[in-house]
Amino acid sequence: MTADASAVYDASVVGRPPETDVVVRAKRGDADAYEALLRMHEHVAFRTAYAIVGSAADAEEVTQEAFVKAYNALPRFRTGSPFRPWLLRIVANEARNRRRTLGRRAHLLNRAADEAASGDPARSPEAELVDAERRDELFAALARLKEEERTAIIARYFIGLTDEETAAALGVRRGAVKMRVFRALEHLRAELGVTVDA
Amino acid sequence: MHELEARLEAAAPYYAFPETPDLAGAARARLTQHRPRSRTRLALVFAVALAAVAGAVLALSPGARSGLVDLFDRVPGIHIERSVSLPEVPYGQAPFYGIEMPLDEAKGHFGRPLRLPKGVGDPDRVYWLQYPPGDMITAEYGAKNGGAKLVFSQWKTGGPDLFSKTLAFNTTAEPAVVDGNPGLWISGGDHAVFYLAPEDTGAGANHWSQRGYLAGNVLAWRDGDVIYRLEADVPKEKAIEIAESLEER
Numbered sequence: 001m002t003a004d005a006s007a008v009y010d011a012s013v014v015g016r017p018p019e020t021d022v023v024v025r026a027k028r029g030d031a032d033a034y035e036a037l038l039r040m041h042e043h044v045a046f047r048t049a050y051a052i053v054g055s056a057a058d059a060e061e062v063t064q065e066a067f068v069k070a071y072n073a074l075p076r077f078r079t080g081s082p083f084r085p086w087l088l089r090i091v092a093n094e095a096r097n098r099r100r101t102l103g104r105r106a107h108l109l110n111r112a113a114d115e116a117a118s119g120d121p122a123r124s125p126e127a128e129l130v131d132a133e134r135r136d137e138l139f140a141a142l143a144r145l146k147e148e149e150r151t152a153i154i155a156r157y158f159i160g161l162t163d164e165e166t167a168a169a170l171g172v173r174r175g176a177v178k179m180r181v182f183r184a185l186e187h188l189r190a191e192l193g194v195t196v197d198a
Numbered sequence: 199m200h201e202l203e204a205r206l207e208a209a210a211p212y213y214a215f216p217e218t219p220d221l222a223g224a225a226r227a228r229l230t231q232h233r234p235r236s237r238t239r240l241a242l243v244f245a246v247a248l249a250a251v252a253g254a255v256l257a258l259s260p261g262a263r264s265g266l267v268d269l270f271d272r273v274p275g276i277h278i279e280r281s282v283s284l285p286e287v288p289y290g291q292a293p294f295y296g297i298e299m300p301l302d303e304a305k306g307h308f309g310r311p312l313r314l315p316k317g318v319g320d321p322d323r324v325y326w327l328q329y330p331p332g333d334m335i336t337a338e339y340g341a342k343n344g345g346a347k348l349v350f351s352q353w354k355t356g357g358p359d360l361f362s363k364t365l366a367f368n369t370t371a372e373p374a375v376v377d378g379n380p381g382l383w384i385s386g387g388d389h390a391v392f393y394l395a396p397e398d399t400g401a402g403a404n405h406w407s408q409r410g411y412l413a414g415n416v417l418a419w420r421d422g423d424v425i426y427r428l429e430a431d432v433p434k435e436k437a438i439e440i441a442e443s444l445e446e447r
Contacts, residue, residue, distance in 0.1 A: 027297055031229050038222035046218045056216035067225035079298045080323075135209045157206040158213045185202055194202045 023083055027074045034074070038067055041084050044159055045091045048169045051154045052095035059095070066094040088161070089168040096171065141191040149184035156181055295336040295351070296327030301447065304335050308352075313426075315339075315350060316443040327353075348440075351427040374417060374434065376426075376441045381419025383434045417441055 019040070025033035038045075042063070049066070050059035070090045077086055142150055148170070155166040156177075167174045188194070305312050307326045312335055314321065321337035333353065340347030374381040417428045417437040428441055 024298065031226060034229070035222050035226040038225060042221040043218045046221060047215050050215060059216070060219050060221065063221050064224050064228070067221060068228050071225070071229055131208075134205065135212050138205055138209050139213070153206065154213075157203070158210045158215070160210075189202055192202070194200075194205075 019083055020080055023074075023077065023079055026071075027077065027079065034071055037083065041087055042067075044084065044161070045087060047159045048088055048155065048161070049091050049095040051151050051159065052092060052169075053099050058098055062095045062098050063091055066091040069094065082164075085162075085165045085168040088165055089171070092169040092171060137192065138188070141188050144191065145184055145187055149180050149187065152177060152180040153184045153188075295325035295338075295349075296334065298323055298325050300324065301337075305447070307333050308335050309333070311446040313352065313424075313444040314447045315348070315428075315440045316445045318348060318440065321350075348428070348430040350429075352424055354424055372434075374419065374438060376417070376419040376438055377421065379419050379421045381417060381441075383415070383417050383437070385415040385434070 019037070022033045022037050026037055045066070046059055046063045049062045050056060053059050053062055066087075070087055073090065077083070142153060145153070151170060152166060155161045155169055156163075161169060163174045163177050166177045170177060170180075172180075299307075301312070301321065301324045304324045304326045314337055318339050321339050322341040323338040325336045325338075327334040327336070334351055335353070336349060336351040338349055372383050374383040415429070415431065415434070415437065417434070419426055419441065426441065426444075428437055430437060430440070432440070
């Protein structure tokens with residue numbers, strides 16, 4: 001982003017303008033505005049792509065390609081509508097196409113980030129160990145879910161997408177998202193021996 | 199929150215997502231210098247279908263079809279044909295009328311005074327569509343939740359057909375006269391509207407696949423070198439009354 005663009009769009013300088021304003025500028029061909037728009041959503045977009053293609057390198061390529069396509073498709077975006085679901089739909093479409101091309105299944109989730117925060121420092125090493133084991137157990141159960149259920153759980157709980165955004169990312173209706181999440185939770189409960197009312 | 203959901207949320211920070219690279223910057227570097235809209239390369243692409251065709255749709259007789267063709271030639275710039283079925287279009291976003299802007303700015307783009315309905319207040323939103331030749335201005339009234347009570351468009355003729363309507367059997371079209379000018383009144387639930395858009399639509403598609411216009415009836419007419427299109431869920435007489443109330447703004 002250029003220095004001028006930063007002065008206009010960087011929240012730390014003048015306060016972030018409403019997203020709609022940035023969208024309008026981007027639709028008029030303002031590349032700085034479009035870049036600013038992407039900055040707001042690149043993290044979620046990348047993670048969504050990663051959840052589908054299962055490879056960081058592919059997710060990076062897919063997301064970048066989708067961002068370029070979204071720029072060309074901006075005239076069709078209705079100003080005032082939420083931008084993120086629209087963008088995620090394009091990213092997810094691109095990711096699904098890539099996955100089909102590569103014949104690659106979604107990645108498994110049974111890894112924990114070594115560099116992740118260790119949590120409450122006041123907790124005992126024993127408590128941390130128990131938590132880590134429970135997480136591993138959860139990730140392993142998640143990995144055994146059907147792909148569509150696993151992706152729905154990742155989108156909702158790990159990426160933090162709304163129902164609408166999850167629907168856009170999965171290419172299904174909101175009702176289908178709710179059903180997939182419901183079934184996934186049922187399967188996880190069965191795997192983990194967790195009761196509904198617990 | 200149930201235990202399992204709480205466990206999932208607690209586990210979220212530990213899920214091994216890769217670090218997000220600089221995607222915005224990389225994408226920016228790949229953007230070409232041209233604007234996302236192209237005025238030079240146009241393709242006819244479909245945009246909307248108001249509703250899915252329910253049940254069987256009957257074809258018209260050759261005689262009836264011939265009569266309709268004569269009728270549909272009444273308004274230059276609008277081409278209408280009968281179809282036994284409509285394209286299946288997923289519902290999603292409202293149609294793209296163009297770039298939203300203040301009314302005064304839209305006037306500047308149109309290059310002449312705009313004519314808008316009287317007695318319905320100011321439009322909630324005004325859009326400018328720069329392609330095809332004969333810029334189109336659309337005003338939305340009563341806009342709410344992605345819909346509107348009245349959508350009024352005007353564009354200059356002389357360019358290629360802007361709209362091409364495909365009517366299913368259960369849609370009717372009949373002549374209408376607005377201030378002595380020829381027009382069409384199209385009513386009924388099922389019709390698709392095709393319109394011009396940049397060829398390079400991106401997103402892997404060569405057509406628009408957006409939700410249709412309002413679930414309303416359409417009055418289209420020509421006055422001089424301008425075509426007007428009014429859509430609202432009102433009867434024909436009311437639509438003509440609104441159409442004949444136009445005043446320069």
